[in-house]
Amino acid sequence: MCRHYSTSHPRLRCSFRRTVLRCSNGKKGRSGLERGPSYLPGPSLPVAQAFQSFKNKGMTMDDMVTLLGAHTVGVSHCVFLLNRISGEDDPTADPALVAKIKGICGAANDSNPDPTVFLDQGTSFAFDIEFFRQVRLKRGVLKIDHELAKDRLSRRSVSRFASNATLFANRFGQAMVKMGNIEVLVGNAGEIRKNCRVINP
Structure with missing residues (x-):
């Protein structure tokens, strides 16, 4: 201990x-x-706006995408997903995912007023590249995650990581050290x- x-x-x-x-x-x-x-940018910002926060600290777009890959584990509270489930459904998102989020968040009650949703809908308890694969399948839970595979500034990094676990692992270590400095x-x-x-x- x-x-x-x-x-x-x-x-x-x-x-x-x-x-x-x-x-x-x-x-x-x-x-x-x-x-x-x-x-750190909010979960609902466009990619370009979110990147500005990283750029101001000397980080690159690839650094940002790499660090967002930490969403391969963890959850989001429904309070951060209201923009994903209110109003008209996002036609660019996987309908099954949207329905699942609505079901989980819609079940809020007095004993559980703010439910949580896994950020990685594939392998929720493993630190791997499944998050990037899910994002490419239009299954990013947070708006910023969903936008990563769509935005021209970030989609190349998403594609690279989605097919190369070793690359992601190495880049994640480098980006963490860079952010820590x-x-x-x-x-x-x-x-x-x-x-x-x-x-x-």
Whole structure:
């Protein structure tokens, strides 16, 4: 058992099945409780607009598509899917997926007011390239995911990853390291936390 939970340990190795990422030395976080600025785009933005957030931090379009590949595991709360299930159905989306999302989110009740939907409708518990294959089949759950295979700026990366698991695994590690090096705090700025969810006592 680990005594402390920290994603900032210098010897941390992040593993996803057979994919191993060697992380660089500890990165400091804020030492206060104030909410920091959020640079990650919302789930409903067009690809070009979402990319601007990444570009402003020195990331490429391929980096963005790679990092969105993390949606191969995890869920979305229905509150983020309202644009996918309200109004007229999106004719470019898989009708079966839309119906499934409506069924799950429409079943909200007092005990479960905000249900969740798996982001990868193929292999929901495996870190693999199925997410990209699902996106190409018009089965992206979030709007941004759905748009990846349609937009001319991102669809080439989607196609490459959908057919090459090794390429995706390698690029994911590189993109994670690159993102981890954004705005690194040095000196007395910030702290390396024992638990990344709370500031040190």
